[in-house]
Amino acid sequence: MSQLSVYNSLTRKKEVFTPLTPGHVGMYVCGPTVSGESHLGHARPYITFDVIFRYLTYLGYKVRYVRNITDAGHFEEEGREAEDKISKKAVVEKLEPMELVQKYTNRFHDAMKRFNNLEPSIEPTATGHIVEQIGMIEKIIRDGYAYVVNGSVYFDVEKYNSDFSAKGLPYGMLSGRVLEEQVDSTRDLDNQEEKRNKPDFALWKNAPPEHIMRWKSPWGDGFPGWHIECSAMSAKYLGDEFDIHGGGMDLMFPHHECEIAQSTVCNNKTPVRYWLHNNMITINGKKMGKSYNNTIKLSELFSGNNPILEQAYSPMTIRFFILQTHYSSTLDFGNEALKAAEKGFRRLWESYESLQKFQVDAFAFSEDQVDPELNSKVVRLLGGFDEFMNDDFNTAKVLANIFELVPVINSIRDKHIHPGALTKENMSLLQTQMKVYVEDILGLQSEQADNTKLEGVLQVLIELRKTAKSKKDFVTSDAIRKQLLVLGIALKDEKDGSISYTIN
């Protein structure tokens, strides 16, 4: 089997993945800011890194997956006074900040569960790690890379850059920016006068008296800057140097760049070996964002309650849709594409379910029925799974192979292919590999809610239809089928005389 290679944003190359500590992987992924409801943009990174987490586990690594919750407000500087997002909204909604944070954290967790994302190993909160953040800031000040102004602390980017460029670690190495070439923004920013230089960023921010979220610090009451939490928490749970840091591409600059600078000062080494960035989701070619006024909340997606959406799309449709493309490509959301994904997923899942129902022991395997060509095709397609995942987690190609197996599975089910055409070994391999990939690695699951009462009602109707059909009373049998179809329940007459159904 080939080795796992990943595309490292830092080196802009695919590299063979070797963990720092054999057998163990430390992975940190930037989590959500829980000052508002989870939206479509949250779906991509957490599904992407969920699959990566699952795959690394499948490879036998013991993975510690850390994903933070940003619940301490960051300030915005949009030509206005500095303000804390969370406390601002809290006033509007007449809620305690922590109540708001709790509410949206819960919503986020619900959405993650519906996507069938596994829980991270540790989910630290920024508010729970104020002490660690202050400690880190103190160290940076001691080393001379930060300065205090009016109760706020700023990181001295210029000094960092000149000192660490000599060590081959210039500021901007991740995003490819050269500090000297940074042109002054035409934007008029407040609070800039406190900074020595424009690229400097806040480590700690003084809180004005009306600010609700505040903590005591050596520099007065305030709150942490928006980069320091990730540095403090990743170092605490994964060490000064760890294997994988993930997140959306939009975080590369300045967020991840600042993380690198802070951690490098504190620990005298660059913190992350492999930087993995997922690309953005677009809606009609535009990035989704508050400023574009085209955000789709996850709850709206699931209910269809948004003018952009023609219908509701289920969590598994979204998951499947996202996995059908490589994580490093942009993915455009459109109704046509989503509907295609919905149908595709259904076809995949129905085939997968029938495969798992095969009673392999009852199959009539005999040597003269064996089709060598088919066997080698199945083995080749199954073997491709690992190869594709090892090539920077290419779930798109894995799904393509799965779809090539679908007709094979369905044909065996429908007796178009003799059940003995595959050897017993390969039939078992097909079952187990498909289970491992479809469920364990890609994390797909059934959408059919189990509802035993509805099931019972349907069985009654199915029996009625069977009876009518046997009497050639097609008026009655068609009426049952038609009326159920209106309700979104499709009856299917199977080859063996049984009747199955799907609920839309």
Added chain:
RNA sequence: GGGCAAUUGGCUGAGUGGUCAAAGGCAACGGUCUGCAAAACCGUACAAUCGUGGGUUCAAAUCCCACAUUGCCCUCCA
């Protein structure tokens, strides 16, 4: 203005030097099955410039250059 990417069929989206007149999904067409359907299966068509123009190479969608267009980042952002 600067940084980083992308540009593939009707839609979506793989593909990074030869096995690519280019995967897979969806849509389309024909057929098998069916009382009729649906689903499934089989088959077919569709890119006559893989953004445009150059270059490297025996060989390019794939490497290099220029141009065009689009997106992301430079401000909270997944």
